Amino acid sequence: MLINVPETVVADGLRGLAAAHPGLNVDVERRVVVRGDAPVAGKVGLVSGGGSGHEPLHGGFVGVGMLSAACPGEVFTSPVPDQxxxxxxxxxxxxxxxxxxxxxxxxxxxxxxxxxxxxDEGVRVARVLVDDDVAVRDSLYTAGRRGTGATLFVEKAAGAAAEEGAPLERVEAVARRVGERSRSFGVALGAVTTPAKGTPTFDLPSGELELGIGIHGEPGRERRPMMTSREIADFTVEAVLNDLRPSGPVLALVNGMGATPLLELYGFSAEVHRVLAERGVPVARTLVGNYVTSLDMAGCSVTLCEADEEILRLWDAPVETPALRWGR
Incomplete structure (x- = not known):
């Protein structure tokens, strides 16, 4: 592992984020990442967060057109309310x-x-829950579906709406609609190793994979002998479509879990497009890369969002963050 000691891995990462992106205000001690021009007059603030280890989620999505602030917790551990x-x-x-x-x-x-x-301090707050993972209904960490790749779609669309000056009720409605129209499914090809443990958190023998894994290494639907990229795409996309049942074009996120090379992800993306074409589902936009990760886990996930004209417009709107940027 490329770390000093497990106890400082989050603080060290935040110091590096601050050095690489001086336009952000990064409070390493109190664990808050804020866009440099916040608060922006008349603009709804957008705040997210979660355990570290899923980078670039969430700190990498702070900036113009996306999050106003992010709260990183310890590895795979929720941030605290004060943050x-x-x-x-x-x-x-x-x-x-x-x-x-x-x-x-x-x-x-x-x-x-x-x-x-x-x-209590006079801030008006609304909340949207992201629960897009169709692999399992309940897990070690959740009641109901887990929140995974659709978080990126929700943060991008809601961030664009807020940037346009939409009121809080409208930004909330956009975020909720994008979440409701999004579904995900993930696959582990190798186990994740946390800094504190230093060894894999679960046993996944060579030559096997886990279908429906969570982003913390939670169990999925089933374990099988290793499958080809084509076979994984068939299974994964089918699982998403069986739940989502889109009637129009989709946004597609082909996401790496942290340790899968980009060459393999693009090859997998080609297979995802093949399956969608065979099912008669047009793809409006595709994003490929490591965006919602699980430290060093080898694997992939697919997130689809049924898109309409407004969602596409908000997706295409300018964004400038450490991990996502276009149109500026």
Missing amino acids: MARAAAAVDSGAGVLFVVKNYTGDVLNFDMAQELAE
Whole structure:
């Protein structure tokens, strides 16, 4: 592992983020990443966060056209309510703040408490829950579907709406609609190793894969002998389409879990496009890369969002963050 000691891995990463992106305000000690021009007058603030280890989610999506602030917790551990309330206060211009929350029990509870703290300080807060993973209904960390790749779609669309000056109710409605129209499915080709443990967190023998894995290494639907990229695409896309059932074009995120080479991800993306074409589902936009990761896990996930004209417009709107940028 490319670290000093496990105890400082998050702080070290935040110091590096600050050095590489001086336009961000990175509070290493209190664990809050804020866009440099916040609060922006008349603009809804957009705040998200979660355990570290999923980079570039969330700190890498702070900037123009996306998040106003992010709260990184310890590795695979929810940030605390004080962080979230501090972030809300830092980005509130009087137009209100939207919390984007992945459906993990710790995140949900802590964002709920943070909302109460922020509202006690006079900040108007709305909250949207992202629960897009169709692999399992309940898991070690959740009640209901897990929140995974659709978080990127929600943050991008809601961030664009906020950048346009939409009121809090409208930004919340956009975020909720994108989440409702999005579904994901992930596959592990290798186990994840956390800095504190130093060894794989679960046993995945060579020559096997886990279908439906979570981004913390949670179990999926089933374990099988290794499959080809074509076979994985068939299984994964079918699982998403069986739940989503889109009637029009989709946004597609072909996401790496942290250790899968980009060459392989692009090859897998070609197979995802093949399956969608065979099912008669047009693809409006595709994003390929490591965006919602799980440290050093080898694997991939597919997220599809049924897109309409407004969602496509918000997706195409300018964005400038450390990990996502176009149109500026």
